[in-house]
Amino acid sequence: MAHEEVERSSLVMAHRARIINYIEANLGDPDLRPMRIAEACHMTTRNLHHLFSDEGETVARYILRRRLEECSRALADASQRGRTVTEIAFNCGFNCPTHFGRAFRARYGLTPRDYRRRKCPPRSMGNYQIRRRVVRESGVPSSLECLRDL
Numbered sequence: 001m002a003h004e005e006v007e008r009s010s011l012v013m014a015h016r017a018r019i020i021n022y023i024e025a026n027l028g029d030p031d032l033r034p035m036r037i038a039e040a041c042h043m044t045t046r047n048l049h050h051l052f053s054d055e056g057e058t059v060a061r062y063i064l065r066r067r068l069e070e071c072s073r074a075l076a077d078a079s080q081r082g083r084t085v086t087e088i089a090f091n092c093g094f095n096c097p098t099h100f101g102r103a104f105r106a107r108y109g110l111t112p113r114d115y116r117r118r119k120c121p122p123r124s125m126g127n128y129q130i131r132r133r134v135v136r137e138s139g140v141p142s143s144l145e146c147l148r149d150l
Helices: 002-025 034-040 045-053 059-075 085-091 097-108 112-119
Strands: 130-135 141-148
Touching: 002 034, 002 045, 002 059, 034 045, 034 059, 045 059, 045 097, 059 085, 059 097, 059 112, 085 112, 097 112
Parallel strands: none
Antiparallel strands: 130 141
16 A cells, blocks of 8 residues: 555655746746646646645645746846836736736735845945936936936
């Protein structure tokens, strides 16, 4: 009996690894849903959900968590400063900025923009700091300006 349990456990682990690999490879696809994952992994949607039930996290929650983690990583990465928050969210598989903002705030306690400011402060050039200046009268953002740090 113990041998059968080990085989079943190994089979479950192999299926779960295949599912996780598929999800990770397709995380940026906004159409990534349990039904599509099940089809790609040659199983029923019910079996897919059953394989995740042992982990205490649904398939949809796993996808949402991983997308949020990837977004938080990108927002904290200085090399990603040129990309907008919305662009990062869309690249990670979100297709609604409002949903992304709410989910991000629920998970991290900050808006994506505030999270970025805390994790990746404005670029610095020696004694100068680069930041955007908005022309208040016209409401049109101007080019970047350098301000001397004091």
